Amino acid sequence: MSSSAPELPANVHVSQHPCLRAKLSQLRSQSTPAKEVKTLVHDIALMVAYEALGASTKATDGSKVIIPSFTAVSCYNQAPGLTLLAQDSTPLGFDFISTTISPSSLCLVPILRSGLGMVEAVQTILPTPVAVHHLGLYREPSTLEPVEYYNNLPNHVSPDGSNAGASELAIVLDPVIATGGTCAAAIQTLREWGVKRIVVLSVIGAAEGVKRAAGEWADATDIYIAGVDAELTDKGMLKPGVGDVGDRLFLTIGK
Numbered sequence: 095m096s097s098s099a100p101e102l103p104a105n106v107h108v109s110q111h112p113c114l115r116a117k118l119s120q121l122r123s124q125s126t127p128a129k130e131v132k133t134l135v136h137d138i139a140l141m142v143a144y145e146a147l148g149a150s151t152k153a154t155d156g157s158k159v160i161i162p163s164f165t166a167v168s169c170y171n172q173a174p175g176l177t178l179l180a181q182d183s184t185p186l187g188f189d190f191i192s193t194t195i196s197p198s199s200l201c202l203v204p205i206l207r208s209g210l211g212m213v214e215a216v217q218t219i220l221p222t223p224v225a226v227h228h229l230g231l232y233r234e235p236s237t238l239e240p241v242e243y244y245n246n247l248p249n250h251v252s253p254d255g256s257n258a259g260a261s262e263l264a265i266v267l268d269p270v271i272a273t274g275g276t277c278a279a280a281i282q283t284l285r286e287w288g289v290k291r292i293v294v295l296s297v298i299g300a301a302e303g304v305k306r307a308a309g310e311w312a313d314a315t316d317i318y319i320a321g322v323d324a325e326l327t328d329k330g331m332l333k334p335g336v337g338d339v340g341d342r343l344f345l346t347i348g349k
Contacts, residue, residue: 139215146318156180156192208340209267260288274303
């Protein structure tokens, strides 16, 4: 993080991992080819996700098995009506209590299109498959304000008015937080959808934009990011930044 960057909110977590910082430096270079850009975005996302999920999830015992009252006791060697922790066995036949993570209701929300470059990395970290919901947002060139053009969040309204389709934890994938408008809009959309907590994973951001996003729903949002630059250009680009990650990933620079 640049030494001239202002102090960031407590819910913003900037990684200090030496290897991650070195990879971010490689990503900044204009000479880095597209294939390597894809690999670097994946690697950085993997490392940021490792730190974020370590703080945002907890290890818990696996699924529980409830023995019905009518089940013969001899089948389980336990009294009926008891709740048992799920057991598994090793290849040598030793029993152990399985482990999973909490919350179990979580989803990935990549911001199109550059957020797609982070999806596989986060899926690698998670122990089980999770839903991937896409949000399409772009910045209007003259105002730099976000415009939503795609949203596939499931909407299943319960009788009490809540959205039964909303995940407890939503993990937003937004590689570059510039003005913060797009990220803030995504946070607001997810809040209205009904999530309880949001974790934003990002490669790099501008201090001004990161602060804006972090303040959108500060009580329930944490931002984990590989690096923060102090400056934005008049066109809303980070300085020095990494360029347009979407263009670099999908070979559309200048188009």
